[in-house]
Amino acid sequence: MDQSYILTQARLSLAYDIEASKPEHEILILKNVPLKTYLVVEEEQWRILRRFKDGMPLQELLPLLITERKSPPLRSLYELVMKAVVAGILLVDGENQAAQQQNRAVEWDHRLRFGMAHWFGVGAILFGFLAVLFRPLGTPTNLIEILVGWLLICGSLTVGYFLSACLLVGFDREVYDTRFRWKHVLPHFHCNVEDGRMAGRMCEMSVALMQLAPMFFTTGITALWFTDLVYLLLMGVFFVTLPSGRSPASLLLRSLYRRYPLSTGHDFIFVQNRLLWTLINSRLKFTDKSYLLIFGAYTLIWLFTVFMANLSAFGLNVGELKNLYLTSSAATVTVIIVLLQMAATILGSLAMISWIVAMNILHVVEQLRMRMQSKPKLLNHEMSGEDIVQFLSGTLLLKGVREEILYELAERVRGVIVDPKQHVFKEGEPGDDLYFVLNGGVEVLMSLKSGRPLRVTELGPGDVFGEVALLHNVPRTRSIRAARKSLLLALSREDFQKLIVGSIGVRDVEAIIRKQSFLHRIELCRNWHPQAMTAFSRLATLAEFQPGDVVIKKGMRNQFFYLIYDGLLEVIVEGKRVSTLATGEFFGEISLLQNSTATADIVAITGSRCLVVQRRDFLNFIGKDFLVGLQFEDISSKRLKHPIFPLTGVAYDDFSERY
Structure with a gap:
């Protein structure tokens, strides 16, 4: 998938059959109904996607968003567009680029009412918990009991998924991929209940409760009347409450405590978001720390419960286990394993550092070799x-x-x-x-x-x-x-x-x-594509200023981006010089990106020349090359000491009619 083409030239349009869930804390879920694909977005992101309803390239929309002071951070905008294309929410030149999903909705004629199912789920879980808590944990004594317990677990899992599908239909949602998992250690009927999130958290929570209820109910029955099967059924309970993957317990926790993670905040597609530092920042920014704490506490409780259940079932205690461990060779084996792991970690780290150093040395040597080769071969200052x-x-x-x-x-x-x-x-x-x-x-x-x-x-x-x-x-x-x-x-x-x-x-x-040739020499354009330099040089005109000329005055409606070709200029704030600008430096981009008035005076100290680009051309230029747009966003944010996007407050002036 050509990201550069999609973000700069392709005509993007909103797909036809898109369903949006109700917003929750300004977050909603979009679904491409035919493809069964989802996209979690903010309300403001959904408003941006709707701007593509009649079709337009992103390079045309970006200047409009900046003009209206509604532009999000550019990395987020580009990630949103790419994720929307992959999910089939946006079409590229009228064609859907989304991969065909395997999820298939099935005709499901059975449905459950929400109220009855919800309270049945809560009641079954409480019943099973209390029955196991106040009854001894029996263990099977023969193969027949083990087989019966295994069949009860498989049957409980099957009933749980069957009832959750019925409840999902009761919420007027779709059931996907119904099949029987024969190759599973616990063969059972399974279905995809992902569509429940389109109906909200109450639907997700009820579906999770319905998946848990049969296992807890069956365990409670065995605790009352078939105690020898309790331990096996309890293993089934631990399976459905496993704190990982797509277990029913994890689904219940997510529905109760987790904020929906934005699609633009993880599993990045936009290539510039895959840089290591960006990934680290996104992880820190978008991690739901409260949910992570709750999930961690649940994991510890689950592990402790499994440990105590095994001790109780086999009549052991912590002291006996400690003595058994110390008197056996297991302690020695454990120490050896830990030492080997530590040695492997240290050696692996040293190997990685050595590899990085070696690659950098080779890169420097290669650069020096290329420079030596690039020098003209002079013999008595004559060349062929x-x-x-x-x-x-x-x-x-x-x-x-x-x-x-x-x-x-x-x-x-x-x-x-x-x-x-x-x-x-x-x-x-x-x-x-x-x-x-x-x-x-x-x-x-x-x-x-x-x-x-x-x-x-x-x-x-x-x-x-x-x-x-x-x-x-x-x-x-x-x-x-x-x-x-x-x-x-x-x-x-x-x-x-x-x-x-x-x-x-x-x-x-x-x-x-x-x-x-000037653009090739300055720091700003060092990493620009040659086509970007050519485009900029065609847009820019050379303007001359005499000493004392006011290039930009504080409060004025700046309509230009300035790149200093030669000369010296000074930045004056409240009558004081705060900095001096020289060849290769630039100014005016912040007021253009913010659609606001200038915040300082720019005055020529010496005779100076600047490459000047009109506002309309500048905004179109950064829209045509996403790398250049990201560069100006980063530079402007550093100058402001805070992110330039999203813009807040009201514009000092409004250029939208003149754009």
């Missing part, structure tokens, strides 16, 4: 035509350019060696050449009013600079200085215009060099 063509074809600017043009460029370029701190050119000088960084690195500098140069960024192998003067016939707008000894390839203005601009086009050359 094939080497130059290979280098040029790997640059961002010339990817996809025809091979004959690359070979002609390889003949026209010339090598330029610059020493550390040596200027390639200075701001204000006329420009005649375009430069490729072949090896080493250069610094981009801008001149402040004081005359002091300000380092804007650094360019490395594969980067291109010097295009502004050639494209717009203006002096150099920035100074370029070697950060270390470097080898550059220079291309004349005439060859640049003829071979590159003529092949690619002015607009694309400018977008690639000034935008995409």
Whole structure:
């Protein structure tokens, strides 16, 4: 199942035959009736799913949710959509992606009334408990009694499931997968009563009581009149009250004390939710701690009861068991087993740590090897035509350019060696050449009013600079200085215009060099997909600001996302500078994601340039790439020191009509 396609491009629509249970503590259960699949959601999540009634891609819905201040955390939203698709609640391009379930509803002509069944269940359990409590625990004396006891247990289990199915139909619910379990240690009739949760907790509780009642009632009868069978029947009671799996007792406990676990809070499908730290956080957040405590206490009581029942049945006491244990070889065996387990745990942990360290060392070695291989092979600073063509074809600017043009460029370029701190050119000088960084690195500098140069960024192998003067016939707008000894390839203005601009086009050359190459260098975009960088560069325009310009004013209706291309800006709150923003940093995303007004002034300190994206385009952009959306959500939440989604309160302004 292509998650990227489903979350970004697919047209999602609500399936037709969906049933919703009554909300309980703002949680309800959705059921795809034909498929017999379920989804536990919050009321707000159900309202989001209903937005797909007429069909739309998620990338169209997300900007609307943000505009209306109703967006949930994005991880939760993506998990909800994926779980809804798997459960058949949402269709993908009109097709159901849910796996065909094995659950089959059966025609069940028998039904029980709730009141009578409920009180019968409670009464039978009390009767069996009291009868066993005040009567001696007899044990079978021959094989006939063992066989009779085994048959009574199998029959009680069969009657319990049969009555629970009748009660389920009495609640107007469906019975699934009726069959006889022949291969079970206790063969019995069995049915799936999962549909009971659609009728609420009272139905689940009554169904569980009805499954327990026959076993307790039969045990009570044997305690009164057939004492030799009591111990065997009591084993049947312990089986139906087992504190694990899908036992009737576990179902009863869940119906009494457990909150319905949200489908978006466990067994994650969305790939980003499967990261270790996310799994740990979700476990801590969504675990029903009160139910866990109750279930733990029940487990201890169950174990203690089983232990005491066995002591009573065989006439033993704790002191006798202790002496028997110590005088036998069992104590020695136990110590050996414990020591072996401890040794295995320690050795296993050391092996795991060693493996992790070894894999990290191998990764570092591999990275170093790749870096060494990626360096151009220089011999007296000369390269063959094939080497130059290979280098040029790997640059961002010339990817996809025809091979004959690359070979002609390889003949026209010339090598330029610059020493550390040596200027390639200075701001204000006329420009005649375009430069490729072949090896080493250069610094981009801008001149402040004081005359002091300000380092804007650094360019490395594969980067291109010097295009502004050639494209717009203006002096150099920035100074370029070697950060270390470097080898550059220079291309004349005439060859640049003829071979590159003529092949690619002015607009694309400018977008690639000034935008995409910049995006490749900054931390924000380091993990973006190339298509995301291309899309962002096409959406962004380059805006210039003079020293003292107010880019954003507190309380204004911000309509843009800003990414600093070069220059310095300051963040002012209540007249005080609280931080300084430089190249690669960004601002404005919080007010866009919150649909609120700006909370601080942003003022240019130096002449600055920013890549600016309109609000509509920015929201569409993060909707088209869920990884980028998660990144901005995480960054904004860290800046706010609390999760940005879900939004609370009322928006300062409302852009919904203008969106």
